[in-house]
Amino acid sequence: MEEAAVKAHYKVCDRLKLEKKQRRMCRRDPGVAETLMEAISMSALECQYQFRFERWNCTLEGRYRASLLKRGFKETAFLFAISSAGLTHAMAKACSAGRMERCTCDEAPDLENREAWQWGGCGDNLKYSNKFVKEFLGKKSNKDLRARVDFHNNLVGMKVIKAGVETTCKCHGVSGSCTVRTCWRQLSPFHEIGKQLKQKYETALKVGSTTNEATGEGDISPPKKSIQGHGDQIPRTTDLVYIDDSPSFCLMSRYSPGTWGRKCYKDKNCESICCGRGHNTQSRVVTRPCQCQVRWCCYVECKQCTQREEVYTCKD
Numbered sequence: 068m069e070e071a072a073v074k075a076h077y078k079v080c081d082r083l084k085l086e087k088k089q090r091r092m093c094r095r096d097p098g099v100a101e102t103l104m105e106a107i108s109m110s111a112l113e114c115q116y117q118f119r120f121e122r123w124n125c126t127l128e129g130r131y132r133a134s135l136l137k138r139g140f141k142e143t144a145f146l147f148a149i150s151s152a153g154l155t156h157a158m159a160k161a162c163s164a165g166r167m168e169r170c171t172c173d174e175a176p177d178l179e180n181r182e183a184w185q186w187g188g189c190g191d192n193l194k195y196s197n198k199f200v201k202e203f204l205g206k207k208s209n210k211d212l213r214a215r216v217d218f219h220n221n222l223v224g225m226k227v228i229k230a231g232v233e234t235t236c237k238c239h240g241v242s243g244s245c246t247v248r249t250c251w252r253q254l255s256p257f258h259e260i261g262k263q264l265k266q267k268y269e270t271a272l273k274v275g276s277t278t279n280e281a282t283g284e285g286d287i288s289p290p291k292k293s294i295q296g297h298g299d300q301i302p303r304t305t306d307l308v309y310i311d312d313s314p315s316f317c318l319m320s321r322y323s324p325g326t327w328g329r330k331c332y333k334d335k336n337c338e339s340i341c342c343g344r345g346h347n348t349q350s351r352v353v354t355r356p357c358q359c360q361v362r363w364c365c366y367v368e369c370k371q372c373t374q375r376e377e378v379y380t381c382k383d
Contacts, residue, residue, distance in 0.1 A: 076100060092203055098167040102157050110153030113261035114146065120336045122316040126323050134321040139213055139310035144220045145268045148307055152224035152260050155193070155200045159228075159254055162192035170195040173252055190251035193232060197225060212276040215287055216308055223307055227263050231255030264307075271307040317342035329381045341381035349378045 079100040080093035093099045114125035123142055135143050162170035173190030207218050234252050238245035274287045287302060302308050319325040331337035337346045357372035 072097070079104075088205075089203055092199075096168050098161055101166065102161045103154070105161075106150070106154040106157035109157060109257055110149045113153070113257055114149050116258070117261050117265040120332070120340075122326055122340055122342070123313075123323055124329075130321065131323055138322075139216055140313045140322075141268055141271045141307070141309045142313060144216070144271055144307040144309045145264060147217050147220040148224035148227075148264050148267070149261065150224065151200060151204060151221040152228050152264065153257070154203070155196050155225050155228045156254055156257055156260065158199055159191040159193045159196035162195055163189045191232075191254045193229060193252070193254065197229070200225060212274075212287070212310060215276075216274065216310055219287060219302075219304075220307055223267065223305060224264065226305055227260055227267075228254060231259060231263075267305070267307045271309055272302045273312075274302055274308045274310060315342065317344075326381045327383045331379050331381060333377075333379050337379055337381070344382045346379045346381050349380070350375060351378060 076097050077094055080090050083090075083093065083100065083103060085093060093103065111125070111127055114127070118125045125142075135146065158167075159173075161167050163172050165171065170192050171189075173192040173194065204221050205218075207215070209215065232252050232254055234250055236248045236250040239247045239249060272289070274289060276288065287308060289301060314320060314322055316323045317326055319327070326340050326342060329340055331340045331346055333346075352373060352375050354371050354373045356369035359367050359369040362368050
């Protein structure tokens with residue numbers, strides 16, 4: 068039975084279409100495959116949530132995703148950052164949940180006043196997670212500008228996770244006095260991570276390539292032509308960066324299905340999403356639960372309310 072479980076785990080790793088080194092890392096711990104799939108799903112859902120009101124709504128069907136990943140758009144930068152953040156988050160949580168063989172709770176050796184605090188609960192193991200993700204995604208490459216940009220954006224995702232770690236404590240003692248505190252570290256909810264990365268997407272910097280005269284290695288720099296609003300701003304390690312101007316995403320292309328037929332919100336984003344083509348208005352009757360009350364014990368009783376609503380969709 069154990070041998071069958073190992074073979075099943077190997078099959079899952081093989082289905083993920085990983086690179087040779089990544090497949091080896093996946094196979095060596097039964098919890099990795101499950102965590103990878105969770106991270107992929109979590110990152111995709113968060114991307115779609117953050118871009119739900121925009122022309123590019125994080126459409127990730129196979130051909131669109133493949134085309135996007137071949138280019139260095141702002142949207143590609145966000146995808147790399149949210150993916151590395153998702154894997155970092157999922158791995159740290161998997162460790163603290165006991166789903167991994169090679170890691171457990173965070174031991175937090177750097178908590179202040181450690182002698183006065185008793186370690187309790189189970190902290191999210193960011194130390195192991197960071198180490199794993201850096202190894203899994205690969206080391207810094209100076210091969211070309213695109214490789215350096217992807218590596219940079221991966222690190223941005225990981226840094227947002229690290230910046231959101233909080234130490235949570237509970238007091239123990241007579242009458243609730245804080246003679247002993249039980250503390251553990253927790254990651255921010257992933258929705259908060261997605262929100263911060265979306266803000267970084269909005270202020271992403273376009274970059275070019277330069278050569279470090281001291282080392283002879285390639286480096287990321289502002290492009291020769293300054294970008295409106297950014298001047299010659301040098302990218303920080305916490306900025307998302309990109310190298311190609313994005314398409315409009317208005318019409319169907321290799322990068323997205325366009326915005327024809329997309330639902331929009333009349334006073335919020337129809338003009339932007341529909342790209343000036345206008346929108347159709349349809350009236351429909353919908354029935355929803357309403358006036359719900361909790362009944363003892365143990366169910367919710369609702370009436371059914373019917374109302375008419377207008378739905379707006381982008382014209383062709």
